[in-house]
Amino acid sequence: MAPDAPDIRPDPGGVQSAIDRYRDLAKYLITIFAGVGALLVAGTQLASIGELSLEDEPGRVAAVAVGLVAAVGAVAVIVGLTLRVLRPVEMSFAEIVAEPKLRAEIEARPWLLGGAHELGEVRDNLATTALTDEERETWVAVADDVVGYAAYLRTRAAFEGTWWPLLAAAIVGVLGITAFTWGANPPDEDVGASPVVEPAPVPVQIALTAAGREALGEALGGSACASGRIAALAIGGTASEPKVVTLPRGSCKAAQFLLPAAWGAAIADE
Amino acid sequence: MGEDEPRGRKNADGSVDVWVGRRRLSFPGGGRKPKVTDEQEAPPDGGELPRGVRVDVAESATIVGYDGWYARITASGVDVSPARARRGPGRIFYRRRGS
Numbered sequence: 001m002a003p004d005a006p007d008i009r010p011d012p013g014g015v016q017s018a019i020d021r022y023r024d025l026a027k028y029l030i031t032i033f034a035g036v037g038a039l040l041v042a043g044t045q046l047a048s049i050g051e052l053s054l055e056d057e058p059g060r061v062a063a064v065a066v067g068l069v070a071a072v073g074a075v076a077v078i079v080g081l082t083l084r085v086l087r088p089v090e091m092s093f094a095e096i097v098a099e100p101k102l103r104a105e106i107e108a109r110p111w112l113l114g115g116a117h118e119l120g121e122v123r124d125n126l127a128t129t130a131l132t133d134e135e136r137e138t139w140v141a142v143a144d145d146v147v148g149y150a151a152y153l154r155t156r157a158a159f160e161g162t163w164w165p166l167l168a169a170a171i172v173g174v175l176g177i178t179a180f181t182w183g184a185n186p187p188d189e190d191v192g193a194s195p196v197v198e199p200a201p202v203p204v205q206i207a208l209t210a211a212g213r214e215a216l217g218e219a220l221g222g223s224a225c226a227s228g229r230i231a232a233l234a235i236g237g238t239a240s241e242p243k244v245v246t247l248p249r250g251s252c253k254a255a256q257f258l259l260p261a262a263w264g265a266a267i268a269d270e
Numbered sequence: 271m272g273e274d275e276p277r278g279r280k281n282a283d284g285s286v287d288v289w290v291g292r293r294r295l296s297f298p299g300g301g302r303k304p305k306v307t308d309e310q311e312a313p314p315d316g317g318e319l320p321r322g323v324r325v326d327v328a329e330s331a332t333i334v335g336y337d338g339w340y341a342r343i344t345a346s347g348v349d350v351s352p353a354r355a356r357r358g359p360g361r362i363f364y365r366r367r368g369s
Contacts, residue, residue: 114355120330121342121349130326130335131353138355145357 015148019089022159026085029163033078033170037071040177052186063183070176077169081162089151093143096150097123105153106146114142122146201233204266206244212263216255225252234266242266276325276334277317286320288334290343297323297336304339306348 054061096102097119107118116122116139125131125139208216208226217226230246237243237258244266245256259266278288286297294309319325324335332343335353342349 114357115351116355117349117351121351124328124331124333124342125340125355128326128328128333128335128340130324130333130340132324132335135335135353138357141357142355 015152018152019155022155023086026082026159026162029166030078030082033166033173036170037075037173037177040174040181052184057186060183060186063179065183067176067178067180067183071173071180072176074169074173074176078166078173081166081169085155085159085162089154091147091151091154093123093126093147096146102150102153106150109149112142112146112149114139114145116142119146199236201235203269204232204234204242204244205269206230206232206246206259206264206266208264209262212259215263216257219253219255219257220246221251221253232266234268276319276327276332278319278323279317280320286323286336288319288323288325288336289317290325290332290334290341293343293348295334295341295348297339299337301338304336304341304350306341306350 052061052064096106103119106112113119113122116125122139122142126136126143128136131139207229213223213226217223220226220230230252231249232244232246234242234244235256241258241260243256244259246252246254248254276288276290278286280286284299286299288295288297289309292309294307295304296307297304322336326333326335330344334341334343338353339350340353342351
C-alpha cells in the first residue's frame with residue numbers, strides 16, 4: 001500500500017457552518033453571562049470594603065473573600081469552558097479510525113462511507129494499489145466528509161459537555177457576587193438620637209448654686225463673676241444638663257461647661 | 271508461486287477469474303458486479319494475473335480491483351463494492367428561525 005501523503009484540509013466535508021453554529025451559541029452564552037455579571041457588579045457598592053474589620057465582622061470579611069474567589073474562579077471556568085468550544089478542531093482520518101467511539105458514530109452513518117462497509121475499508125481504499133488513481137481520488141473525498149463530520153461531532157460533544165458545567169459556573173459566579181456584595185456592604189451604624197445639625201444657640205441666664213460658684217468661680221474670672229445672673233448661651237447638651245458658654249463681660253471670662261442641676265440652673269431669656 | 275498467491279485467468283468470453291486462497295472471483299466484464307465462490311477445483315498452475323487486474327495484499331485485507339469493482343477479502347469474509355466511492359446525500363441539517 002502507498003504511504004499516506006500529508007494533507008491538510010481546512011474545511012473537510014463542508015461542515016464549517018454547522019461547527020460555527022455551536023461556536024456562535026457558545027459566544028452568545030458567554031455574552032449573556034458577562035452581561036448578567038456586569039449588572040451585578042455595577043450594583044455593588046465597594047466603598048465600604050475598607051471599613052470592614054476582621055474582629056468586628058468576621059462573617060462579612062469571610063463572605064467578601066469567599067465571594068470574590070468564587071466569582072473570579074467562576075469567570076475563569078466559564079472562559080475556559082467556552083474556549084473548549086471555540087478553539088479550532090484539528091483531526092486526521094487516522095485519528096478517527098483509531099478512536100473507537102468516534103469510529104462507531106461515523107460507521108453508524110453508512111451514507112458517509114461512500115459504499116464501504118467500515119472506516120478501515122475506506123482507509124485501505126485511500127492507499128491501496130488495487131484501485132486506480134482516479135478511483136482512489138473518489139475515496140479521498142469520502143475521507144474529507146468523514147473528517148468533517150467527525151469534527152462536527154467533536155464540536156457538538158464539546159458544546160453539550162460544556163453546557164451544564166457552564167451553567168453551574170454561572171450560578172456559582174452569581175452566588176459569589178451576591179456574597180461579595182453582602183459582605184462588602186454592612187448596614188450603616190446606628191447614629192442614635194444625635195441630630196445631624198447642632199441646635200441653634202439659645203440665650204440663657206445662669207444662676208449658680210454654692211457648689212457651682214466654687215467649681216466654676218476661677219474659670220469665670222473670680223467669685224464676683226460667678227454670683228448673680230450670668231448671661232450665657234445654651235449650645236447643646238440635654239434638658240437636665242445643658243451645655244452652656246458664658247458671655248465675657250468686663251473682667252469676667254467666657255467659659256464653656258456642662259451645667260448639672262447641682263451647680264445651678266439655666267433659664268431662657270424672654 | 272505459493273498456494274495463497276493470487277492467480278488469474280482470462281477466459282475466451284472476456285471474463286476474468288481471479289483466485290485468492292480458495293476463493294474465486296469471477297469478473298464477468300462490461301462493468302458488471304463480480305461473483306465470489308468458494309473454489310472446489312484447483313486454481314490453474316502458474317496463472318498470471320490478466321492485464322488490468324490489480325491485487326494488493328496487506329496485513330488487514332487482500333484487495334482485488336478490476337473493471338470498476340473491488341473485492342476486499344478479510345479473515346471474516348469477502349465484500350464486493352464499486353471501486354469509485356459514492357458520496358451519500360447526507361448533510362447536517364439545523365433549523366433556521368421560522369422554518
